[in-house]
Amino acid sequence: xxxxxxxxxxxxxxxxxGVLVTLQALALGxxxxxxxxxVWAMAQRAPQRWVRWPVTAVTEFIRNTPLLVQLFxxxxxxxxxxxxMSPLTTGIVGLGLHYSTYTAEVYRAGIEGVPVGQxxxxxxLSLSRGRTWSSVILPQAIRRVxxxxxxxxxxxxxxxxxxxxxxxxxxxxEARQFSNETFTTEAxxxxxxxxxxxxxxASLLIRVLExxxxxxx
Amino acid sequence: MSTTPDSxxxxxxxxxxxxxxxxxxxxxFGDNVVLDDLCFDVSSGKHVTLIGPSGSxxxxxxxxxxxxxxxxxxxxxxxGDYLFHEERNGKLEPAGENHIREVRKNIxxxxxxxxxxxxxxxxxxxxxxxxxxxxxxxxEAEARARELLELVGxxxxxxxxPTQLSGGQQQRVAIARALAMRPQVLLLDEVTSALxxxxxxxxxxxLRDIAQTTDIxxxxxxxxxxxxxxxxxxxxxxxxxKIIESGPPEKIFSEPxxxxxQQFLNAIL
Ligand SMILES: Nc1ncnc2c1ncn2[C@@H]1O[C@H](COP(=O)(O)OP(=O)(O)O)[C@@H](O)[C@H]1O
Ligand SMILES: [Mg+2]
Numbered sequence: 001x002x003x004x005x006x007x008x009x010x011x012x013x014x015x016x017x018g019v020l021v022t023l024q025a026l027a028l029g030x031x032x033x034x035x036x037x038x039v040w041a042m043a044q045r046a047p048q049r050w051v052r053w054p055v056t057a058v059t060e061f062i063r064n065t066p067l068l069v070q071l072f073x074x075x076x077x078x079x080x081x082x083x084x085m086s087p088l089t090t091g092i093v094g095l096g097l098h099y100s101t102y103t104a105e106v107y108r109a110g111i112e113g114v115p116v117g118q119x120x121x122x123x124x125l126s127l128s129r130g131r132t133w134s135s136v137i138l139p140q141a142i143r144r145v146x147x148x149x150x151x152x153x154x155x156x157x158x159x160x161x162x163x164x165x166x167x168x169x170x171x172x173x174e175a176r177q178f179s180n181e182t183f184t185t186e187a188x189x190x191x192x193x194x195x196x197x198x199x200x201x202a203s204l205l206i207r208v209l210e211x212x213x214x215x216x217x
Numbered sequence: 218m219s220t221t222p223d224s225x226x227x228x229x230x231x232x233x234x235x236x237x238x239x240x241x242x243x244x245x246f247g248d249n250v251v252l253d254d255l256c257f258d259v260s261s262g263k264h265v266t267l268i269g270p271s272g273s274x275x276x277x278x279x280x281x282x283x284x285x286x287x288x289x290x291x292x293x294x295x296x297g298d299y300l301f302h303e304e305r306n307g308k309l310e311p312a313g314e315n316h317i318r319e320v321r322k323n324i325x326x327x328x329x330x331x332x333x334x335x336x337x338x339x340x341x342x343x344x345x346x347x348x349x350x351x352x353x354x355x356x357e358a359e360a361r362a363r364e365l366l367e368l369v370g371x372x373x374x375x376x377x378x379p380t381q382l383s384g385g386q387q388q389r390v391a392i393a394r395a396l397a398m399r400p401q402v403l404l405l406d407e408v409t410s411a412l413x414x415x416x417x418x419x420x421x422x423x424l425r426d427i428a429q430t431t432d433i434x435x436x437x438x439x440x441x442x443x444x445x446x447x448x449x450x451x452x453x454x455x456x457x458x459k460i461i462e463s464g465p466p467e468k469i470f471s472e473p474x475x476x477x478x479q480q481f482l483n484a485i486l
Binding site: 115117118120121123124125126127128131135136139140143 | 283284285318321322324325326328330332333334335336337345346349350394395398
């Protein structure tokens, strides 16, 4: 069997559709994962126990169940009593939610790495809790965890094809459908290359960010 | 330490009125009774030094005032207000966060390990709390920070990060940061014991200067006995969570009544 460039040509329109889905899922999923993870991590330091333990329970639960199950749940079960969302939106929320439980752990490690003397100094100056977080603790905590957060962006990219199971056709989803219809394999190769093309600059970007943040003390 | 005239007004106390008062304060960590039914008071403008062997509870007193730990029983008053309690319908009840914050604003603290914010330059270390806690305008806070940096002799380091400074310089910034809140009381917990020996004198001189030229009240834990002798109006000798002896430095250092005090002084001098 030879590699047929005409097949590639034919796949291209659907490939770009898939790329768009993949990039949206990655960008928005990352946004959710980074923001929500921070909320989880901060909530786990809340003074009130009734805030801490439900958050711990929920994040543990989400982290320890498969993403696939969560995607099905969000797509088929949640709409029965809650909002129903498009496949892509569901996929984005699912990826973001799932990965937020990982980023929460990363943030938590970063927060715990800030010496207790920093909390005490903030308290001695009567800084409010919000101020203490935003100007003292988080700038120090996040700086040290940017590389670890970045790794989860790449991991999320690799998990993003799962959203095809609920009908959000990412680039791999498009390729599989195309290949099944045309009895060809070229599309799969194209997508394999595309993953590298996206992942590599992403990891370079993370490294640049890391250097700027870490050396900026 | 004194019997004091009443200070029930809301105004800042005139010199000599009672600023800090511990009444029957007990603090335990597990079975360890760290402060045992402690009573003492400090008058406004006085410099009081806490001495005593390691583990006798000196730091715990400062941490109580900073509300970093809570007492198991007893009451603490700062400038006439209960620190951990609020009076409601004539009854003492545990205070809310806002009340505690308001009372604590009267108190500044300098730590052994400096605890400057490493993510902020010197200037912002000093202005952060005045701007965001006292609501001071940024210009005003920065002008005040410059004055304070002049006082502590670090004007040229205003745009540096703490890690670019020596330990002694960092501690002086920490002192400036505490003073920027214009506290009535300054708590100092072994502020020179993390410093290289050659840097100690500079910081102690600065504190002597502050003690002499301002009317700030100081509560100071130190092992620097010469410094304690110079600045103190009163010395409290602690042992096992109790004040076993107190008085002016001439008396405590030269002719202590308690044998424990004598032993302690012999051991460290
Ligand atoms: N957070 C804490 N948990 C348990 N024990 C503590 C804690 N802080 C202080 N202690 C204990 O309280 C006692 C008094 O400590 P401290 O006030 O630091 O004494 P000092 O400053 O006079 O050396 C010590 O026995 C110490 O081990
Ligand atoms: Mg101590």
